[in-house]
Amino acid sequence: MSTFDEEYSVPINSAADIVVARQKGRALAIQLGFNGSDPTMIAAAISEVARNIVNHAKHGEIVLSGVHDSRRQGIQVIARDDGPGIANVEQAMQYGFSSNKGMGVGLPGAKWLMDEFDIQSQVGKGTRVSMRKWLV
């Protein structure tokens, strides 16, 4: 069993949980071998997607795990909630677009910080953001 087989779930119910999620993410990133500014970038991306949950859905979870394909290893961050969902995902991913009190930086910013970024959302059902960063 390596650290790649483990999965950590952090429930997000309040702003304080955002700090817990990003600290767990940073710790896992370091465990997986990320160094330099990578753990901070991963923590910042987690902070943004977790905040998205708090601001729009109120409750959700962040699931952190190691991930690998045939040639490389990395970290996977999944943020999911059963909130109101996003009607126009394309618009939500535009830099500077904000539906309420934010700066409209969160989701597009998180995408820039990670290597892979995928968002699925259904109105009335919830949102699932999946992000990966690979160890080069």
Place this chain on the structure above:
Amino acid sequence: MHVPILKQGGYLIATIQSVLSDADLLQLRDDLAGRVGQFRSRGVIIDVTVLDVIDSFATRTLRGVAHMLKLRGADTVIVGIQPDVAFAMVQLGLTLEGVGTALDLEEGLAFLNAKAKRGGVVTRTRGAAAPLSLATALHGARTKRGSSRT
């Protein structure tokens, strides 16, 4: 985690002690707004050395604090942003536009002192009008001081 605010001469120094939640940041904003009035401070240093991440919310709040304190007549300087944190902020496209930043506490104090020395006179304006009005202002001040002595 409550952020202690120290009074240092005409300045206030808020040193963040641990990773802050959103509520802590908002509390800091309210505390500083109150203290600036209480101590009639002209400058505020916020030391963020220990912050692991400065995300969009933290950036927006720090910017808000600085602009609010400016309206209360105090300049704010953020000190101690770590290299990795700065790098992630750049990647996120976050800026602290209109907010003073300095490397550390020492540089932060120097920043505020330099600002105080300029005394709010717009020194960046080029052209004949600026130096002239500056000279007039200085002359006026000197005359005033001189006349009050006699």
